[in-house]
Amino acid sequence: MLLPARMSAHGRADRFDADYPMPFWQGCGGWILRVAADAVATTGDRGIVDDRVWELAEGVLRFAETATVLVDGVRRLVPSYSPENTPGRERVPARRRPHL
Numbered sequence: 672m673l674l675p676a677r678m679s680a681h682g683r684a685d686r687f688d689a690d691y692p693m694p695f696w697q698g699c700g701g702w703i704l705r706v707a708a709d710a711v712a713t714t715g716d717r718g719i720v721d722d723r724v725w726e727l728a729e730g731v732l733r734f735a736e737t738a739t740v741l742v743d744g745v746r747r748l749v750p751s752y753s754p755e756n757t758p759g760r761e762r763v764p765a766r767r768r769p770h771l
Contacts, residue, residue, distance in 0.1 A: 701735075707719060707724050
């Protein structure tokens, strides 16, 4: 599942250029599911989590297993990418350097 990393009121992905290459955020599944978890925690209504949400949760977990490696008993994302990180003292993250 790919969701835009940034959205606007018109529903189209924003903020994409060669210096900041993140039109989609592959790790979004867990964050999206958090909305459902918060709703259940707030209302106490487990009916909110229907079969479709559960299928999404299973898919997110399956994806996480394929996108991680086990290092010393801990699952890690490799390669990892985070917009606040700028490897090699670059001005922007992942700037035209796919090997990072």
